[in-house]
Amino acid sequence: MNRKTWRAGIIGLGGIGDYHMNHLSKIENVKVAAICDVDAKAVEKAGDRLQLPAGKRYTDFHAIIADPEVDVLISGVSNQFHAEILKAAIACGKPIFSEKPFTRTMEEAEELAALYASNPMPCMIGFSYRYRPCFQYVKQLVADGTLGRIRHIAAHYLQEENAPMFNKPYTWRFRQAAAGSGILADIGSHMVDAARFFVGEFVQVSGLMSTFIDRRPDVRTGELQEVDVDDFTSFQSVLEGGVMGSFYTHKNAIGTGNQFNVTLFGDLGTVRIAVERPNEVHLTLRAGASHQLTETCLHLDEKTFKPMLQDFVDYLEQGGSATVPTLMDGYRNQQVLQAIIDSAKDGMSRTLHTDLNQKEGLV
Numbered sequence: 001m002n003r004k005t006w007r008a009g010i011i012g013l014g015g016i017g018d019y020h021m022n023h024l025s026k027i028e029n030v031k032v033a034a035i036c037d038v039d040a041k042a043v044e045k046a047g048d049r050l051q052l053p054a055g056k057r058y059t060d061f062h063a064i065i066a067d068p069e070v071d072v073l074i075s076g077v078s079n080q081f082h083a084e085i086l087k088a089a090i091a092c093g094k095p096i097f098s099e100k101p102f103t104r105t106m107e108e109a110e111e112l113a114a115l116y117a118s119n120p121m122p123c124m125i126g127f128s129y130r131y132r133p134c135f136q137y138v139k140q141l142v143a144d145g146t147l148g149r150i151r152h153i154a155a156h157y158l159q160e161e162n163a164p165m166f167n168k169p170y171t172w173r174f175r176q177a178a179a180g181s182g183i184l185a186d187i188g189s190h191m192v193d194a195a196r197f198f199v200g201e202f203v204q205v206s207g208l209m210s211t212f213i214d215r216r217p218d219v220r221t222g223e224l225q226e227v228d229v230d231d232f233t234s235f236q237s238v239l240e241g242g243v244m245g246s247f248y249t250h251k252n253a254i255g256t257g258n259q260f261n262v263t264l265f266g267d268l269g270t271v272r273i274a275v276e277r278p279n280e281v282h283l284t285l286r287a288g289a290s291h292q293l294t295e296t297c298l299h300l301d302e303k304t305f306k307p308m309l310q311d312f313v314d315y316l317e318q319g320g321s322a323t324v325p326t327l328m329d330g331y332r333n334q335q336v337l338q339a340i341i342d343s344a345k346d347g348m349s350r351t352l353h354t355d356l357n358q359k360e361g362l363v
């Protein structure tokens with residue numbers, strides 16, 4: 001059977017846009033049909049590389065969304081345009097993969113959720129770590145009860161690039177109006193997604209945030225610009241089922257690369273994964289009459305796991321899988337980010353999903 005070839009429009013040709021274009025080239029029935037970036041030079045460079053005609057090189061995202069020869073959109077722009085682009089795509093009925101974090105604010109998230117409720121269609125949010133083999137494997141391990149009842153999830157996500165010695169310049173990621181929040185939106189949102197993926201909804205959170213470096217040099221002028229977002233965020237939480245959660249993230253961790261580690265502690269065992277070794281799972285189980293301890297490092301074959309953008313195409317063709325991070329996953333993620341921010345401001349914990357709280361006897 002001949003499969004339809006999906007004509008993709010790529011919006012945002014920065015770091016992640018490039019990454020997605022590379023991965024798309026490995027998927028059989030998708031081709032990049034048009035590109036868009038506000039940076040005209042980036043459009044020309046990518047357009048030449050892809051040999052796209054002039055009419056398929058856009059600098060206005062409304063125009064690429066409206067192009068009848070674009071069936072599907074992949075958007076990797078800075079956070080401040082996620083909501084506008086999602087809104088325009090939903091209004092046009094055009095399926096979209098949009099990067100995380102979902103939006104900058106809850107106001108934007110609420111508006112999108114309401115619009116989506118009356119115009120449902122495939123919308124995937126870029127919580128990419130779900131697609132690492134170790135994440136997929138652990139999801140199954142939790143579901144089939146191998147670890148017993150889960151009591152605690154602990155995660156940290158650390159990088160080093162914002163440490164003072166690197167004198168990192170001011171970019172949109174350090175401006176609340178553009179990014180929503182700092183490290184929380186940037187990489188903390190991945191920890192929130194991991195917890196929701198493995199365990200379920202957050203029911204209570206208590207957050208702590210700090211800005212380590214409050215001025216950074218503008219890349220063009222060298223003038224110091226004020227940073228108004230968090231460099232450090234930690235949060236404690238209670239999740240569905242009474243599972244306790246402990247999380248911290250920052251980019252001032254000298255000696256770390258992309259250290260996103262997750263540990264789940266259950267009544268029968270413990271599992272540890274680290275995205276820097278995406279095909280490994282460290283499993284400790286205590287079983288049998290003697291309560292003997294077995295420690296295993298499983299090596300997964302990544303070829304047997306579906307890549308993220310393949311799952312997006314399957315979502316377009318066959319509907320969503322249990323793995324797909326949908327628009328509602330984006331919305332719920334944003335709710336948790338907002339609760340952490342609110343809690344960090346006044347030192348009071350926040351309650352979400354009171355229905356789940358009541359069920360678990362937590363309130």
Ligand SMILES: NC(=O)c1ccc[n+]([C@@H]2O[C@H](COP(=O)([O-])OP(=O)(O)OC[C@H]3O[C@@H](n4cnc5c(N)ncnc54)[C@H](O)[C@@H]3O)[C@@H](O)[C@H]2O)c1
Pocket residue numbers: 011012013014015016017036037038039042059060061076077078079081099100101126127128186
């Ligand atoms: N899922 C992941 O693991 C992952 C990894 C990296 C980045 N991201 C997300 O991807 C997004 C982009 O991050 P990045 O590191 O590539 O940033 P970046 O600054 O390198 O690239 C953003 C690009 O978007 C373009 N752009 C900005 N506004 C635009 C608009 N209105 N219309 C068209 N183009 C526009 C910019 O010119 C730039 O080329 C962010 O939301 C980030 O959180 C996700």
